[in-house]
Amino acid sequence: MAAKSIKHKYIKVADAGQRPRALLGYRIVETSWGHCGLLYCQVNCCSLLRRIFPAHPSQEALLKNIVACLPRPRKGRPSPPPAAEPLWIKQLAAFLMRYYQDGYDPRGKTPDFWPIWRDVVDWSVCTPFDQAVLARVALIPPGKTITYGALAKAIGREGAARAVGGALGRNPFPILIPCHRVLGANGKMTGFSAPGSVGAKQRMLALESQSGTCA
DSSP states (O other), X not given: OOOOOOEXXXXXXXXXXXXXXXXXXXXXXXXXXXXXXXXXXXXXXXXEEEEEEXXXXXXXXXXXXXXXXXXXXXXXXXXXOOOOOOHHXXXXXXXXXXXXXHOOOTTSSOSOOHHHHGGGBOGGGSOHHHHHHHHHHTTOOTTOOEEHHHHHHHTTOTTOHXXXXXXXXXXXXXXXXXXXXXXXXXXXXXXXXXXXHHHHHHHHXXXXXXXXXXX
16 A cells, blocks of 8 residues: 655745746655655746656655755745645645556546646756657657657657667656656667666566556
C-alpha cells in the first residue's frame, strides 16, 4: 500500500535574471519505491512545477538534493509566510504514489496523462533546445519507446543524438515527461540519471508494460 505524503516546506526566493520574487515550496511524497520530491514556485497567483525528484531509497538523500536547489536564506530577514499549496500538487503527489505502485493512469481511460499537468510545468528552467526535446518525449505513450537518434530526427535535429541525451539527463519533470522511454540504438538500455540508473529505467518500463493502461 502506498503511503501518504509526509512533508512540505516553503522558502521565499529571488530567481535569477529579471523574474519576480517568488515563494518556492516542496513536498516529499512516500511511494512504494522510496521518497519522491515535488518542487514548485508561486509568483503572485500563479503556481508552477519546477522539478520532480524521482523515487529515492533514502529520504535524507532526497532532502539533500532538494536543498541543493534552494537559495541560501539571507541573515537578518524574517521568514516569509507559507505559500498556499496548489491543489494540483496534491493531485500530482497522489498520481506519483499510484504510478510507482502499479503504473496507474488517474483518468482510467487513456495512458496519456501528460495533458493533465502540462500547463503547470515551469518551462523557464529549460533551454529552448531542451524544451523541444522534452515536449516531444512527453508525447510517447506508455508501452512505447523511441531511440535517441529517432528523437533527434523527430525534432529536426538529425545527428544530434548526443545532445538529445544531454537534454534528457537534465529533464526536470521525470515521469510526467517519460525520458525512461528513450533508448539507445537497437533498443539498448543506456544511461539514466535517476536513482537506480539503468536498473530503474528497466523497472519503470516493465511496470508500464504490466499495467492495464499500456497501449
